[in-house]
Amino acid sequence: MPSENDQTSSPPAKISARFRGFVPVVVDVETGGLDPEQNALLEAAVVQLGIDESGLIYPSNEMVVAIKPHAGLTVDPASIKIHGINPDDPNRQAVDERNGLQQLFLPIRRQVKQEQARRAILVGHNAPFDLAVLNAACKRSDYKRNPFHPFSTLDTVSLCALGMGETVLAKSAHVAGIKWDSKQAHGALYDARKTAELFCLIFNTLSEPDGTPPLRVRSP
Numbered sequence: 001m002p003s004e005n006d007q008t009s010s011p012p013a014k015i016s017a018r019f020r021g022f023v024p025v026v027v028d029v030e031t032g033g034l035d036p037e038q039n040a041l042l043e044a045a046v047v048q049l050g051i052d053e054s055g056l057i058y059p060s061n062e063m064v065v066a067i068k069p070h071a072g073l074t075v076d077p078a079s080i081k082i083h084g085i086n087p088d089d090p091n092r093q094a095v096d097e098r099n100g101l102q103q104l105f106l107p108i109r110r111q112v113k114q115e116q117a118r119r120a121i122l123v124g125h126n127a128p129f130d131l132a133v134l135n136a137a138c139k140r141s142d143y144k145r146n147p148f149h150p151f152s153t154l155d156t157v158s159l160c161a162l163g164m165g166e167t168v169l170a171k172s173a174h175v176a177g178i179k180w181d182s183k184q185a186h187g188a189l190y191d192a193r194k195t196a197e198l199f200c201l202i203f204n205t206l207s208e209p210d211g212t213p214p215l216r217v218r219s220p
Helices: 077-083 097-114 127-141 156-163 169-176 188-206
Strands: 022-031 041-051 057-066 119-124 148-155
Touching: 022 097, 022 127, 022 148, 022 188, 041 097, 041 127, 041 188, 057 097, 057 188, 097 119, 097 127, 119 127, 119 188, 127 148, 148 156, 156 169, 156 188, 169 188
Parallel strands: 022 119, 119 148
Antiparallel strands: 022 041, 041 057
């Protein structure tokens, strides 16, 4: 006979159930320019997301990795003026591109496996660019275990246009009442955190109380 201390716990909610079998992961990259094939990847950050019993999503684990410029790739000085990353700074403790990808992707692959999900799906502000940078890095490094869907993304630019009437990350955060520090902006982890906050806010605000999508297409 069960004791009074025995409790039947329900399994943890799966965020992939809210996203058609995919696990959303927020990503931000800092690069040496706008060409994923020619400009170096310098820094990358991920923020994983969780979901509570009521269907609300929230930022969870996070990681940032400094990456050494891959041989033969360029760093535009104009990009350094924006994000302030000195590729030659030894205090960055940068790792090679393949090692950096392994560090970033390992916890994502674990979450996908735990949830028995289809794949991860990249969430980002101008997400197609972040995905193109990661895909190019995987190709250069001959890295075969990229957990992300190869072309689909969830882009907070469109979501912020819908929810806040803005498309710039800083302006969207301001409208949403999210604190913004311009001195930390353009760092991969800071921008990923703010993107995650906006993503969660928009989805949680627009979802039904049980976390389900607000719009349902019904047959006439």
